[in-house]
Amino acid sequence: xxxxxxxxxxxxxxxxxxxxxxxxxxxxxxxxxxxxxxxxxxxxxxxxxxxxxxxxxxxxxxxxxxxxxxxxxxxxxxxxxxxxxxxxxxxxxxxxxxxxxxxxxxxxxxxxxxxxxxxxxxxxxxxxxxxxxxxxxxxxxxxx
Amino acid sequence: xxxxxxxxxxxxxxxxxxxxxxxxxxxxxxxxxxxxxxxxxxxxxxxxxxxxxxxxxxxxxxxxxxxxxxxxxxxxxxxxxxxxxxxxxxxxxxxxxxxxxxxxxxxxxxxxxxxxxxxxxxxxxxxxxxxxxxxxxxxxxxxxxxxxxxxxxxxxxxxxxxxxxxxxxxxxxxxxxxxxxxxxxxxxxxxxxxxxxxxxxxxxxxxxxxxxxxxxxxxxxxxxxxxxxxxxxxxxxxxxxxxxxxxxxxxxxxxxxxxxxxxxxxxxxxxxxxxxxxxxxxxxxxxxxxxxxxxxxxxxxxx
Numbered sequence: 001x002x003x004x005x006x007x008x009x010x011x012x013x014x015x016x017x018x019x020x021x022x023x024x025x026x027x028x029x030x031x032x033x034x035x036x037x038x039x040x041x042x043x044x045x046x047x048x049x050x051x052x053x054x055x056x057x058x059x060x061x062x063x064x065x066x067x068x069x070x071x072x073x074x075x076x077x078x079x080x081x082x083x084x085x086x087x088x089x090x091x092x093x094x095x096x097x098x099x100x101x102x103x104x105x106x107x108x109x110x111x112x113x114x115x116x117x118x119x120x121x122x123x124x125x126x127x128x129x130x131x132x133x134x135x136x137x138x139x140x141x142x143x144x
Numbered sequence: 145x146x147x148x149x150x151x152x153x154x155x156x157x158x159x160x161x162x163x164x165x166x167x168x169x170x171x172x173x174x175x176x177x178x179x180x181x182x183x184x185x186x187x188x189x190x191x192x193x194x195x196x197x198x199x200x201x202x203x204x205x206x207x208x209x210x211x212x213x214x215x216x217x218x219x220x221x222x223x224x225x226x227x228x229x230x231x232x233x234x235x236x237x238x239x240x241x242x243x244x245x246x247x248x249x250x251x252x253x254x255x256x257x258x259x260x261x262x263x264x265x266x267x268x269x270x271x272x273x274x275x276x277x278x279x280x281x282x283x284x285x286x287x288x289x290x291x292x293x294x295x296x297x298x299x300x301x302x303x304x305x306x307x308x309x310x311x312x313x314x315x316x317x318x319x320x321x322x323x324x325x326x327x328x329x330x331x332x333x334x335x336x337x338x339x340x341x342x343x344x345x346x347x348x349x350x351x352x353x354x355x356x357x358x359x360x361x362x363x364x365x366x367x368x369x370x371x372x373x374x375x376x377x378x379x380x381x382x383x384x385x386x387x388x389x390x391x392x393x394x395x396x397x398x399x400x401x402x403x404x405x406x407x408x409x410x411x412x413x414x415x416x417x418x419x420x421x422x423x424x425x426x427x428x429x430x431x432x433x434x435x436x437x438x439x440x441x442x443x444x445x446x447x
Contacts, residue, residue, distance in 0.1 A: 005383060006408055013192075015188050015189045015192055016189065017189050017296050017386060017389060018182065018185060018186060018296075019184055019185040019186075019188075020188045020189075034368060034369075034370060035369050035370060037431070039370075041348075045367055046202060046365065046366045046367065046368040047366060047368070047369060048196060048199065048366050048367075048368055048369075048375060049368070049369040049370075049375070050369075050370065050375055074193075074196060074378075074379060074382075075173065076192075076195075076196045078201070083192055083196070085192060085193055085196070087296075118304065
């Protein structure tokens with residue numbers, strides 16, 4: 001496929017274990033990967049990567065049209081498709097500060113109580129996620 | 145001749161049984177809808193994850209070694225069979241078919257001279273097979289279905305348990321046996337190998353076009369970020385949880401479907417029985433009245 005015939009849109013799919021959260025054609029998606037954010041435009045080289053807790057920005061017509069918080073997972077990119085497997089996905093608009101604060105407090109409580117390595121790593125992941133949630137909230141508030 | 149009172153009580157008792165079975169049918173139908181949605185919605189995730197793992201596996205194929213979960217331990221002496229059943233009965237052939245399949249697999253493997261361990265998720269199969277399998281039973285996990293369906297955490301716990309056993313070298317090959325939901329009437333017993341990872345074999349043809357995974361087109365060399373083995377080390381345990389979660393959801397949808405069908409026919413049978421009993425009751429009553437009339441008349445004639 002030559003560059004001039006590359007599709008103009010990316011088929012973006014956001015999938016959580018419980019359901020298909022989103023599936024649509026978009027201009028660009030910015031995915032928070034463990035080694036830095038990746039902007040996926042049509043014709044992106046095939047890639048598989050891990051995703052850290054953070055916010056996925058969905059761009060259409062050069063503007064951010066949707067922001068979704070994901071708690072980590074995996075992303076697979078092909079020239080015309082971007083599939084994000086997230087463990088949990090919440091629209092940024094649906095996150096409330098109280099909710100995020102409560103999560104953080106709960107996660108920290110778990111971390112303090114954690115005895116085994118497994119519990120500890122799970123709790124640490126939960127804390128990281130809650131912190132990322134709060135960060136997402138902060139960033140969102142600044143934008144509006 | 146059965147006396148009237150006995151028949152009356154009998155009819156009453158069948159009537160209350162019918163009430164119970166029809167209520168259970170209603171409940172199962174309501175739960176089925178939710179469980180079915182959950183199972184069908186989750187298929188997308190597990191299919192995509194299999195696909196991703198498949199492309200990873202392809203590019204990993206040439207490399208020696210790799211994580212144990214992926215490549216296996218290099219032997220297949222000990223097998224772990226994870227059987228998914230319900231905690232409760234009264235759901236037709238649902239539990240029975242899993243019991244039969246598990247028994248078959250265990251016999252097969254044993255006749256090949258392999259050691260077998262069995263992990264039960266759900267109480268029912270364990271009840272039946274516990275004595276028969278004896279020491280092979282590793283554990284029985286019950287109560288996975290909560291009020292709001294099955295939480296992903298449950299699958300994670302089971303998968304963690306399996307991983308710990310695997311890392312401790314307690315088994316080499318792990319497969320799961322569960323009822324795959326097709327419709328309320330049909331469930332197919334499915335056996336799927338989880339460890340070591342097998343690519344296409346576990347895949348099933350996607351049937352509904354809306355939710356099916358689009359073809360990934362010509363295979364291209366993927367960029368990996370971070371490195372392949374790091375992703376693989378992350379993805380494999382996740383995949384294990386996801387596949388187990390999927391099995392749990394399919395199993396739970398099948399359970400409710402199976403129970404609904406079973407309770408439906410039980411309700412119908414109870415109805416037939418009531419009809420039969422009512423007929424006998426009426427006949428008996430009539431015969432009784434006739435007998436009394438004859439007695440009265442012949443008594444009057446004798447005077």
